[in-house]
Structure formats: C-alpha cells, structure tokens
Amino acid sequence: MKIRKLLPIIGILIFLYILIRLDIRKVLLEISQAKVNFLLIAVLFIFISFLTETLKWFSIARVQKTNIPFFKAVKVNLISSFYGFITPSKVGGVIRAKYLKEYNNNVGKGVGNFILDKVLDVCSLVFLAILFSFVFREFLPINFFYYSIALLSLMIIFLFIFFDMRKSRFFLKIVYKRFIPKRWKERARKEFYSFYEDMPKKRYFFLFFLLNILNWIVLYSISFFIGKSIGINLSFFYFLAILPIATLVAQIPITISGLGTREAILITLFGLVGIDKTKVFSMSMINLFIGAVIPSAVGWILSLKNNKNYKQT
Numbered sequence: 130m131k132i133r134k135l136l137p138i139i140g141i142l143i144f145l146y147i148l149i150r151l152d153i154r155k156v157l158l159e160i161s162q163a164k165v166n167f168l169l170i171a172v173l174f175i176f177i178s179f180l181t182e183t184l185k186w187f188s189i190a191r192v193q194k195t196n197i198p199f200f201k202a203v204k205v206n207l208i209s210s211f212y213g214f215i216t217p218s219k220v221g222g223v224i225r226a227k228y229l230k231e232y233n234n235n236v237g238k239g240v241g242n243f244i245l246d247k248v249l250d251v252c253s254l255v256f257l258a259i260l261f262s263f264v265f266r267e268f269l270p271i272n273f274f275y276y277s278i279a280l281l282s283l284m285i286i287f288l289f290i291f292f293d294m295r296k297s298r299f300f301l302k303i304v305y306k307r308f309i310p311k312r313w314k315e316r317a318r319k320e321f322y323s324f325y326e327d328m329p330k331k332r333y334f335f336l337f338f339l340l341n342i343l344n345w346i347v348l349y350s351i352s353f354f355i356g357k358s359i360g361i362n363l364s365f366f367y368f369l370a371i372l373p374i375a376t377l378v379a380q381i382p383i384t385i386s387g388l389g390t391r392e393a394i395l396i397t398l399f400g401l402v403g404i405d406k407t408k409v410f411s412m413s414m415i416n417l418f419i420g421a422v423i424p425s426a427v428g429w430i431l432s433l434k435n436n437k438n439y440k441q442t
Contacts, residue, residue, distance in 0.1 A: 144389030147396065151410055159359050159411035167358035168415075174351045175420055181347045182206055185340040186225075186246040192329040193242060195233045204431055205229070211428030214421055215385060222247075237323030241292075246341075248288055249334065251380065253341035255281040258377050261370040277377075292328060345373070351420050356412045361404055371398040388417075 183199070183206040190197055197205070205228045213219035226239025233239065259277050329337070346369075353368045375394040379387025392413050396406045 140385065140387070140389035142389070143393055147389070147392050147410065151407060155407045156411050156414070159407055160415060163355075163358040163411075163415065165358075167354045168419075171351045171354040171358070172419065174347055174354065175424070178344070178347045178351065178420075179203055179206065179424070181340070181344040182210075185250075185337065185344050186242055188340060189242050189245055189329060189333075189337060190229065190232075192333055193233070193238055193327040195229055195238065195242070195327075197229060197232045207424060207428040208432045208435065209428070210421075211425040211432060214425040214428075233326075235323035235326070238326050241324045241326075241328060245292060245329070245337070248284055249337050249341050252281060252284045252288070253338055253345060254373055254377055254380075255284065257342070257345060257369065257373040261366070262374055288334065289331065292325075292331075345376075348420075349373075352412065352416050355415050355419075356408075359408050359411050359415075361399070361408055361412060363402065363404070367402060371395065374398060 180203070183203045186206075187197070187199060187202045190202070205225050208228070209222040209225040212224045213222035216222075223240060223243045226236050226243055229239035229242060230236050255277055259274065259281065262274070262277075349368050349372045350365075352372055353365050356363070356368070372395075375391050375398065376387070378394045379391040381390060392410060395413055396409045399409045400406060
C-alpha cells in the first residue's frame with residue numbers, strides 16, 4: 130500500500146487516541162447540557178456562512194464572466210462542500226468546476242476559479258494566524274512565526290507568478306514538453322488557455338482576500354457561540370487567536386476534513402488559557418456535526434438529485 134493512501138489514517142488515529150484519553154460520558158454530558166439559545170445563534174451563523182463561502186468564489190466567477198446565478202452557486206457550494214468534507218485538505222471541492230462548465234463551456238476556467246479561491250483562502254488563513262498568534266508568543270516556538278511568514282510570502286509569490294499566463298507558461302513548458310504524453314498535448318494546451326481565460330486582474334485579488342477574511346470570521350463566530358453554549362467563556366479575540374492556527378494545521382493532508390489534528394491543536398491551545406479539554410472536544414464535535422456533517426449531507430443529497438436529473442436528460 131502506498132504511503133499517500135496511509136496518510137489520511139494518521140489523523141483518524143490521533144482522533145481515536147484523544148477519544149480514548151477523554152471520559153466519553155463527560156463529553157456526552159457537556160453536549161447534552163449545551164445552551165440552546167447560543168446554539169441557535171451558531172446555526173444562524175452557519176446559514177450566513179453558506180452565503181459568505183459562496184460569495185468569495187462567486188465574485189471570482191463573475192469577474193471571469195461566468196454568469197452563474199447566486200442561489201444556484203449556493204447549491205453548487207453545498208455539493209462541493211460534501212466532496213470537500215470527505216477529502217484531505219478539502220481538495221474534493223474542485224468538483225464545482227464541473228458545475229461551472231455549464232456557464233463557461235470549459236473545465237479549465239472552473240479549475241482556475243477553485244485554485245485561485247483556495248490559494249487566497251490559505252493566504253487569508255495564514256494572515257489571521259500571524260496577526261493574532263502573538264497572544265501565544267510565549268508558548269509557540271519562534272519558528273512558527275518564521276514558517277508562517279515564509280508560507281504567506283510563498284503563496285503571494287505563487288499568486289503573482291502562477292496566475293500570470295506569460296510567467297507560468299515559462300515554467301510549465303518544461304512539464305508540457307517532457308511529461309505530457311503526445312496524445313494529450315493538444316488537450317493540455319487547450320485546457321491551459323481555458324484556465325487563464327478571463328483570469329481576474331491582480332487589482333481584484335485584494336477584494337477577494339477581504340471576502341475570505343470575512344468568511345473566516347463568520348466561520349469562527351460559529352465556534353465562538355458553540356463554545357459559549359457549553360461554558361467556554363472567552364472573548365472572541367481568543368477564538369481568533371486559536372482557531373486560525375488549528376485550521377492551518379488541519380490543512381495538512383493526513384486526515385479527512387482535519388479530523389484529529391484539529392482537535393489536538395485546539396485542546397493544546399485552549400488548555401493554555403485554562404479551558405478543560407472535555408469542553409474543547411465537545412465544542413469541536415458539535416461544530417463538526419452542525420457545521421460540517423449536516424451541510425455535507427445536504428450537499429450529498431443535492432448531488433444525487435443533480436446526477437439523477439443529468440442522467441434523465
């Protein structure tokens with residue numbers, strides 16, 4: 130068995146280890162005693178997150194002259210969230226390129242939409258991690274800041290090189306000449322140009338970046354109110370300091386949807402400010418269920434329905 134197939138198991142093993150170390154009865158008790166009023170506010174923010182998650186790539190699509198209606202885009206976002214949920218680093222979300230093809234007649238432009246959105250997503254996440262992590266500067270190794278700044282710098286360089294057709298063509302022509310089979314060269318050439326078709330100008334990138342920041346704040350508001358529901362009485366500022374770091378670690382493709390790695394980091398960082406690990410784990414499980422599992426289930430149902438309609442036509 131190849132190592133890459135074993136990698137997603139690592140996070141699951143971490144999750145099971147945490148589960149064994151905790152008192153499951155206490156976790157269930159925390160969840161059962163969660164205050165409904167705060168959970169309802171969290172659910173409200175989940176609905177808002179459907180809009181902000183869609184808006185950030187919908188805006189890119191509009192600049193790309195992909196005229197998908199917004200509420201159709203929300204539906205596509207729910208479907209892609211299902212595929213993202215069941216794959217490491219949510220790479221399965223690229224499935225939305227298939228649905229965008231209906232509005233732009235090629236897959237390349239949809240793939241470009243996904244990659245640009247994903248890169249800006251990570252850039253905004255690293256920015257938040259750097260901005261607020263000084264709260265834990267006494268506990269985090271100094272290398273964390275250096276690596277984070279280096280990662281952000283590399284992502285920005287990647288943005289300005291890879292999303293410029295002339296610059297990227299210089300680097301990719303080596304791959305094209307040496308690694309693309311002859312029978313696929315023409316198709317690869319067409320997909321390359323479709324990828325850059327109507328690519329947004331760099332002046333739009335800052336707007337897209339701000340929309341990603343807004344989306345992260347909405348998503349972290351969900352965790353904040355879930356935390357409040359089980360008695361984690363910290364200010365939102367601490368959540369903004371902790372959650373980006375945990376989310377960043379969860380991007381490492383060694384698990385499905387960050388399961389295990391995210392909980393390990395959350396327990397560690399919240400523990401530094403005196404929050405019991407049972408409460409942290411309970412918060413994460415509630416968040417996972419109402420913020421990811423349920424929306425992904427809706428996306429799965431929509432996907433099945435869409436595939437059925439597609440076959441009938």
